[in-house]
């Protein structure tokens with residue numbers, strides 16, 4: 009087991025340079041950093057066991073462990089409009105037969121896949137051709153996933169798996185999460201979707217070209233200096249149709265869950281537009297503003313809030329924030345027994361529609377809420 013080092017006055021966080029709160033693994037090499045401040049470049053966001061705030065997992069260069077005092081300076085991230093234009097080109101890629109088969113098995117139809125526009129992370133030759141075409145016609149600076157290499161050539165990096173577009177309130181593609189190939193292969197090996205806690209690889213990572221520190225003993229260097237990390241932002245699924253892309257529709261009913269793919273799946277199973285947080289608590293304020301006038305708001309976090317106090321705490325915070333702008337009328341928590349499925353997507357997939365009940369958020373907070 010690696011040792012975990014906490015940031016102190018003497019040892020600053022290698023990601024944000026902070027003197028407290030963050031921590032990192034130290035088993036001879038510096039690799040995993042749990043930064044509490046900087047989401048840019050993180051591969052994953054989550055709520056650590058002993059905290060209620062969101063942490064960002066960064067995987068950084070290998071080599072000797074030493075406390076870094078430098079802050080990684082990054083190129084500014086491109087505006088959402090510019091990202092949407094470039095990412096629109098990625099949506100023209102296709103889903104591999106293997107990924108299609110995987111998604112069909114998990115209940116997706118062709119029509120649904122056409123609408124969400126999932127694509128497979130392209131193979132090297134496709135990627136190189138795509139990026140050289142793009143670089144000729146478009147400015148790629150500040151677009152997560154792209155960077156200029158040491159030969160002055162634009163590159164596109166990510167990871168094998170399915171690219172899941174993360175959309176904003178107006179259907180712009182703001183970024184991508186990648187459902188990793190490792191997790192998909194594991195599903196076929198074990199039939200289980202949940203990657204257990206001891207597994208080193210994540211199920212979802214952000215498409216990112218964030219700079220990384222590669223530490224070679226005394227002479228460390230920064231790889232991908234011109235790259236940029238992802239913006240960790242909630243995903244809005246089904247709020248406007250692709251054909252009237254930027255035509256904002258008044259939100260009548262809305263579901264809030266955790267997960268990008270999960271939000272898309274729930275949206276299709278229920279017909280209700282769904283917001284997916286890429287980690288509990290991420291973007292609570294954006295969401296609270298967006299749903300303030302909705303007739304009904306349903307929070308549907310995974311059923312494990314019953315045994316995970318940190319998820320419960322995060323849920324309490326979300327509900328409190330929602331109720332402050334929306335009011336308690338029409339604010340609900342979807343409740344079901346875990347034996348019917350962990351996530352609402354599983355429950356609906358398994359046909360247990362009638363097992364889902366709706367508690368008034370006010371009552372849920374009275375019973376389970378910690379912060380008021």
Ligand SMILES: [Zn+2]
Pocket residue numbers: 021022023024025026030042043044045046
């Ligand atoms: Zn930090």
